[in-house]
Amino acid sequence: MRIAIVGTGYVGLVSGACFAELGIDVTCVDVNEQKINSLLQGVIPIYEPNLDALVARNVQAGRLHFTTDLVSVLDDVEIVFSAVGTPPDEDGSADLRYVLEVAKTIGQHINHYVVVVTKSTVPVGTAKKVKATIQAELDKRGVQVPFDVASNPEFLKEGDAIDDFMKPDRVVVGVESEQAKELMTKLYKPMMLNNFRVIFMDIPSAEMTKYAANSMLATRISFMNDIANLCELVGADVNMVRKGIGTDSRIGNKFLYPGCGYGGSCFPKDVKALIKTAQQNGYDMQVLQAVESVNEQQKNILFRKFSQHFQGNIQGMKVAVWGLSFKPGTDDMREAPSLVLIRSLLQAGCRVSAYDPVAMNEAKRILGDSITYAKDIYDAVLDAQAIFHVTEWKEFRIPNWEVIKRSMQPNPVLVDGRNVFSPEELHDITYLCIGKGE
Ligand SMILES: NC(=O)c1ccc[n+]([C@@H]2O[C@H](COP(=O)([O-])OP(=O)(O)OC[C@H]3O[C@@H](n4cnc5c(N)ncnc54)[C@H](O)[C@@H]3O)[C@@H](O)[C@H]2O)c1
Structure with a gap:
């Protein structure tokens, strides 16, 4: 079976590599040339545990391909997934620009039956828009090519994405024709054999489920x-x-x-x-x-606790931030609480030294030289007055608090945004956490 996945981001790349692992021939497509070039050279553009080995193995086996040219693969595939981004529009609604762009290209170039499956998270009614967009392009061409739309929202978690994809709690598929259902059943058969639940439903319900x-x-x-x-x-x-x-x-x-x-x-x-x-x-x-x-x-609670502790006298203080990604296991910093905290700290005149095991490059891209980047948690706390524990990376779990206390300013504070530590282990570092009354 041959499929294409359009959009080679966190969802598209993981899905593509996992489908390939199940024996399907997958072409991952993206408009971002840099991304595709680096994938062609064997470099994975995102951090996701074990994804590099999975991609390498399937490229080597000849089942996983990368291209910027969707048109070149349309004649060879039975299913086209759309896994492009759906960022928020200015008013908060999902921006469907990329989803509809893909639909337009498909309508302009398909010559045989395909199922166009939206994997991106899209509002109810999007499949109808995708269908209308494809049909409008076919009408312009004056040709009649049969096609179906379907919805297959993705539930993977960054940081655990491969396991989530390979051993899902359930797969949700919205269809409106028997032919599409048959093809989607064929695609997910390896998972059904392992007793994973594939729940078929109507398309609006599938869109809403996500x-x-x-x-x-x-x-x-x-x-x-x-x-x-x-x-x-x-x-x-x-x-x-x-x-x-x-x-x-x-x-x-x-x-x-x-x-x-x-x-x-x-x-x-x-x-x-x-x-x-x-x-x-x-x-x-x-x-x-x-x-x-x-x-x-x-999102402001850590800054508020810190500022209250020092009665607002925080200007010029050096502080350490442990963890920048929005959660452990990923380098993704989109809407990360660390960004809200760091912006408040900088606005209050604090100097920030930050460390994250995998998100340092992403942080540099977003924050530039407004903060300093430490080489580990010990480097981050040198001369600092406070530590903010923002992302609960496992490697932060058992630090040497004695060394940390010695390298910090007198009367240091730990603001634990994840309630991971306990005051007893801290060698007299003052402990502030979430949700514990005096
Ligand atoms: N990240 C997650 O954990 C997650 C989980 C479940 C669902 N989702 C949903 O999946 C969708 C994709 O999310 P993501 O995090 O993978 O996004 P992403 O930003 O990492 O990747 C999207 C990719 O689509 C590409 N793209 C945009 N327009 C294109 C076009 N016309 N043709 C080809 N490629 C195009 C972009 O270049 C980018 O590489 C979103 O709707 C998101 O809500 C994400």
Whole structure:
């Protein structure tokens, strides 16, 4: 079976490499020449654990190819996935420019039946727009080429993307014809053999499922942040409350960790887009509006705690930031809480020294020389007054606190945005965390 995947970013590249691993012949397409050139030279443009070996193995086996020219592969494939970006538009709705560009190219050049599958996260109704765009191009050409559209939203998590793709909780596929269903069944057969659930449904439900899933997860995070803030006021410990409720099988223990707000390329934009979809349909998503506003406030919590601790006398202070990516296991800094924190620190006249195991290049691209880049967590804390623990990388878990305390200014502070450390281990470094009352 031959397929093309258009958009070779976090989703497109991981999906492409994984489908190839399952024996499918995959061509990954991207308009970004630099990205495709580096992939052709064996260099992976993003950080995702084990992706380099997976890509190399499948390129070597002749099942994974890269090109900038979608037109050149259209005659050879049965399915075209679209995994291009859907960034937020100015008003918060999903910008469908890239999705519709791909549809247009397909309509201009297909000569035989294909299923055009949207893997990008797109609002309900997008498949209809994709279909209309392709049909309009076919009409312009004056030809009749049969095609179908389908929706196959992706649920992988950056940092665990390969496992998520290969061992998914479920695969959701929205179709509107038997022929498309048959092809998608053939594609996912290796997974069905392993008893993974492939759930077929209508296209609008599939499109909505992705937004509902991300919005539910964002809701859990904001809910726990709200509970954590109240715990501080009433003298409770959110870590205990989390364990107390997480053991309830109706609630479950995942996504109950309070912190410095959700970030990344998906939750913020998907929550916004769903609120917008509701507005466009005359409905008010009150819960999600609150989820968003709690999150905005929570992104400032680390700075607020630090500033309050020093009664606002923080100008000129040197501080260390541990972790820059929006979560461990990725170099992705889109909407990362670290950026909100660093901007507040710089605005207050602090000097920032930061370290992240994989996101340093990405940070340099975004923050330039406004901060200094340390070579490890020990280098970051030299002469610093405070440490901000922002991304819970495993390698930060058991630092030598004695060495750290000695290299910092007198009366140092650790602001733990992930509630990972405990005051007892800190050698008299003052400990501030989330959701623990006095
Ligand atoms: N990143 C995630 O964890 C994740 C998870 C699930 C779903 N999604 C969704 O998947 C989609 C892609 O996300 P991503 O993080 O992989 O984005 P990304 O920005 O990493 O990659 C998108 C790629 O599409 C390419 N592109 C844009 N227009 C193109 C065109 N006309 N032809 C060919 N290539 C084109 C870009 O150059 C870029 O390389 C988004 O809708 C996102 O919401 C992302």
